[in-house]
Amino acid sequence: MDTRAAKDRLYLAWAASAKALGSPQRLELLDVLAQGERSVEVLARETGLTLNNTSAHLKVLKAAGMVDRRKEGQFVYYRLADDSLVPVLRGIQALTRRRQAEVDQLARACIDSRDVLEPVGAAELRRRLQAGDVSLIDVRPDSEFSAGHIAGAISVPLAELERRLARIPRNRPVVAYCRGPYCVLSVEAVQRLRKRGYNARRLETGFPDWKAAGWPIEVSA
Amino acid sequence: MDTRAAKDRLYLAWAASAKALGSPQRLELLDVLAQGERSVEVLARETGLTLNNTSAHLKVLKAAGMVDRRKEGQFVYYRLADDSLVPVLRGIQALTRRRQAEVDQLARACIDSRDVLEPVGAAELRRRLQAGDVSLIDVRPDSEFSAGHIAGAISVPLAELERRLARIPRNRPVVAYCRGPYCVLSVEAVQRLRKRGYNARRLETGFPDWKAAGWPIEVSA
């Protein structure tokens, strides 16, 4: 049978993709890369892996076509090969969350406290941005904001929150966003803003999701 | 840092899910299960794996929460734990297809010939079914049709195609569907129907995708 051989090849290829995603280290690397391109050294630092190991995992991701590389001077910058990776990663996360809700106390506690903050969906945020009745703040570090942010957002890194309060209008609702649905920056930001009397909520997803959806973003020159 | 430990746990859990999908054998098992529940023996037969090995892989899938089991008499029937697995699998397939388009001749040839048949999208099919201006045929084996099919479809297994032609109105467009975007049954069916003068096209996806979308299905009593 020839269809058997064809089938085997397809399943093998698909499994190779899934296998590349089947490592906590590589998932974390991809998570960082979803924010924008990084050098190997920076990736190693942000994930806490050794340089050698980081390089090895990046090689696997490259072979699986998940990332691309660009050499500039003595640095090698990696980036996601394709924004369509983001929804696939979210799918795996959602799958895991659903089945583990009853098993993993930690994740549940983490998620529950998050739901309490009544996150804003991406589509709703987009509508309200167009209507102009909401302020949007990006609470990631300045470097990530510069590398790319949702169009119309102002940069208020969590570490600078109190110092930059003047930039945030008091009379309008505020939406804070960060790296993604499991990033804690915006949760923390919303809590602090509420303490100061703001009507604040967090975006349900994050910058990578917005970008992957093809919605308007800006890059600082 | 406590957030580091929490992060590690999340990435580990996600990786465990991805790892469960990182085997061609398990992907094929899930593909079969997406059609409906099966006993271990049937799964082994349909995938060409040994019984022992099939059982072992099912155990892995069970541990990862991908499948559930039901015992009836001496048989154990497995089924997908959650229809939301289907879009995740499709995401991985699409990812692989995109990056391999230039690499894997086989997949490309396979996909190209398929695109030529101008597949109908699921949303379009649904509209046209409601409008009543299309005939829908299910070309999977009768047993799979009985276990569940798109509401309004008539059963015309590929093997029976010529014998059941009388059931298909000649004056209306026909849409054929089967197991999914990589299943060859509907491709073959469309080609044969066109030879006989039908205005035939294939559904882009398949029954599992339709079901996972929560759209109307029927089960034969």
Add this chain to the structure above:
DNA sequence: ATATTATTCCAATATTCATTAGAATATTGG
């Protein structure tokens, strides 16, 4: 009860994978 069938468990094998350390390569700045 006993034989049969379906499935899982267990142990052993070959294979693949993650990680580390150290060497090798390539680029930049003196």
Add this chain to the structure above:
DNA sequence: CCAATATTCTAATGAATATTGGAATAATAT
């Protein structure tokens, strides 16, 4: 050219995985 830095390559280790054959368990039929 030389020194410093960033990255990759190679080799080696231990851990995890896939597969197989045979035994064990459970339900059914005689």
